[in-house]
Amino acid sequence: MCLAVPSKIIEIKDHVATIDVFGARKEISLMLLPETPRVGDYVLIHAGFAIQTIVRESVESGEVMHESSIALSILDIAEEQCREQGCSAVNAIRVRIGKAAGVLPDSLLFAFDALKENTVAEKAQLLIDVVPVGGKCNYCKQEFDVDGEPYIFACPLCGSSDFVIERGREMDVEDMEMQ
Numbered sequence: 723m724c725l726a727v728p729s730k731i732i733e734i735k736d737h738v739a740t741i742d743v744f745g746a747r748k749e750i751s752l753m754l755l756p757e758t759p760r761v762g763d764y765v766l767i768h769a770g771f772a773i774q775t776i777v778r779e780s781v782e783s784g785e786v787m788h789e790s791s792i793a794l795s796i797l798d799i800a801e802e803q804c805r806e807q808g809c810s811a812v813n814a815i816r817v818r819i820g821k822a823a824g825v826l827p828d829s830l831l832f833a834f835d836a837l838k839e840n841t842v843a844e845k846a847q848l849l850i851d852v853v854p855v856g857g858k859c860n861y862c863k864q865e866f867d868v869d870g871e872p873y874i875f876a877c878p879l880c881g882s883s884d885f886v887i888e889r890g891r892e893m894d895v896e897d898m899e900m901q
């Protein structure tokens with residue numbers, strides 16, 4: 723289960739928006755939104771569709787914190803899973819957050835605890851597994867993990883700049899303990 727991450731709209735053409743996801747460009751559909759957002763607004767995305775608009779001003783003023791939207795997304799998933807499985811409450815939620823995902827675990831915990839009141843996850847504990855950044859070098863063909871800094875500019879094994887980062891940007895709900 724992937725989390726809905728707020729992404730910034732860079733361009734809009736008809737009902738398709740180009741968004742920025744951690745520096746990568748992606749096209750998504752705006753068909754499900756009741757009103758067309760503006761360039762610069764943020765949208766929450768699910769399966770290639772924008773499902774909610776967060777206007778630029780509220781993000782820039784800090785009114786909507788990045789981690790708060792992620793916490794809300796986690797709570798949405800908890801509600802949905804609970805409904806599907808007919809449970810009454812969620813005791814614990816385990817998420818995997820990549821080191822380079824741009825999320826501060828402390829802020830996420832804080833936001834989650836503040837927002838969980840009056841939801842099925844009211845008494846739930848949020849457990850965060852931080853995934854280190856890792857990748858594969860195209861030159862020496864070795865897999866590597868990056869300790870410390872979340873960003874690297876060369877393969878730590880051979881120094882080549884021809885490498886791909888394969889892990890460390892994920893943001894998933896891994897497991898949920900329900901009753």
Ligand SMILES: [Zn+2]
Pocket residue numbers: 859860861862863864877878879880881882
């Ligand atoms: Zn290498």
